[in-house]
Amino acid sequence: MEIYQHIFEYTPDTLFVIDQGGRVILANAQAETLFGYDRSELINQPVEMLIPARFSALHIDHRARYITQAHSRSMGGAAELFALRKDGSEFPVDIMLSPMLLHGDQLVLCVVRDITERKAAQDALARQTTELRQLHAELELLANHDGLTGLYNWRAFYEYAEQMLKTAHRRQENATLLMIDLDHFKQINDRFGHAEGDRVLQAVASTLKAAARENDIVARHGGEEFVVAALGLSEAESLMAAERLRAAVAAIENMKTRITTSVGIATLTPQTQKYETRRILAELLDKADQALYAAKHNGRNQVCHFNRLTDLAQPATS
Template sequence: MSSFNRFRAAGPSSLMASAHPGGDSPALRAVRTLRDAASQPRMMIAQPFGPQGERPESDPARAFGANKPHPTAGWIPPTALAALINGLRRWIRLRALKIIDEIAERRMIDRTRTLDSSRHVSDHLLEQLPVPVWVEDESGRLVHHNRAFRALFRREAEALIGRSVAELLPETSDSIPVETRLDTGERRLDVIIGRCRLTLPASSPDFRSIAPVGGRIGTITDITERKEIERRLRELATTDDLTGALSRRAFFAAVEQEAERSSRYGSKMSLMMIDLDHFKQVNDRFGHAAGDRALKLAAQAMVEGLRDIDALGRMGGEEFAVLLPQTSLSGAIEVAERLRKSVAAIAIPVDPHPMTVQLTVSIGVAERLDDESDFDRVLSRADAALYRAKDEGRDRVVFDQPRHRDIFPA
């Protein structure tokens, strides 16, 4: 049976069933039209070639018998052929779309699995972080938190549902003013819980890719050790390591600030210059260890005789200075006498034990005058009074008398 007869015998259903099972597609209609046309045999007329009306032997059409009538030959109308081609195109298009949908669905499934796996890994990493992390919604309620966050506030996960971070802070916690980072503009809030100092984000950048819409993500960092290091560095920069008194630079800064305030508001301010008498003999006879011990004990005795607003500074060697805010000359003289007696009462242990030595101090006192806005003049007059105390025999307090201020150059 020829291929054309097999096509006629198969019918359109077997050819197009996969495209439209149980339906009447354009391709089926085209095949049906073609089959009906082919069932009416007609003679195909071929134009002969050559003088005898026959094709040459070299003509391929002759080899296939194109110039001879075929008992089953039929004529296919062009409209039927066009319908068949259009139907086949539509079937191919539908089949391609189905394949594309299947590929897209498989890709979507694979992508979903990848995202689920990535989310599982990120959740696991977040849970294992040593830094407390939380996520809150637009209303400020917790929607996610890790193990370190729960351990910090000593809460189970169920007890944190619907809570806010502010509700978890104890009532005894102290808030430190907000600090703003200049490089990012991010604002952070320091909070002290007991002896632990924490930093919380007062406002955070846009985390829409992580946090819920309108919410934010935050971290809590324990900065207790960092703040302790900062405090220690400030002490090293402003405090004398041996005596605990202010360093020379820090003391001058405090005096300058208080002199400016005193000049602006017209309040009293006095200064004292103190020198340990015959301190060099202690160093030479008993060694530098005994001298350091004497300096430390003398400074401690003087600090105990001062107010919290007063300041003791070490100018260098055995010389000290005291700032007395809101204190007149008469009040400063009383304080100076109290300090002199306190130092003289100290028994400083030296080797060989149990031998001890005692020290005395000479003190010069000066009060800021109303027309003095420069603290250097006050210090100069107090220092001059100190030298007069030494010249007069040491172990005494000498104050600068305003009527003598003209003999002390500014």
């Protein structure tokens, strides 16, 4: 028996033996060190003296249920556990409970481990993980979005437009591209400076995003050009959508000059045969571009569908 007493007394873990009434009947040297109590202050005292007051009632309930359904188990896996030192300070702990039967009495061996350092490391890791996720999200945003307007950039547009074309092919729906160019944008920069030009681009981008349908893909194509990809629009509906966007931009206020746009449209009707998505997208963009320059050549501030071109005029200068 002496060797077991020696093991109990000098094990590096904090050990308590608790009776059915929740009183401490044994405590080892490490318990004194960890909790700051002399052993005489712990014996025959309720174990709840070692638990923060806000957890005391819950602990009493758990302890009562454990006595009736005793089995070895750990505590702290599903919720954070805290212990209370004599000086009132709290610290996180892991607890292992094991039932004991001694001279017919049901007792509980309680092993307490201070996990302050481990929890601090876990918290630090969690903070680092959160920061890395935030950084990744910010980098992904920068990689996929235009820095000035916040719209998708050309790389992201190409990726999402290809996905849209695949969806259109699978559903046997139309796919439409709208190429939008600001009229006389160079003159805005020359007259009012690039800061005003940037403000115009931002206002146009915000307007296009607000006026487009929720599932439409709106991107900055580069410079003063924007592009919108849409599913399910007939030729007539695409002309109406383009006119809605053109009118929304023309209605922008609080700029130093009126803003107008020219819009070129190209529609892909359902294809029964398989096709190369990237090639089809390039062809659509080319057709929309041709329609755009026809709109500019015919006076700007208007929309034009590729299917209605009668004369591919030479493009006018911006």
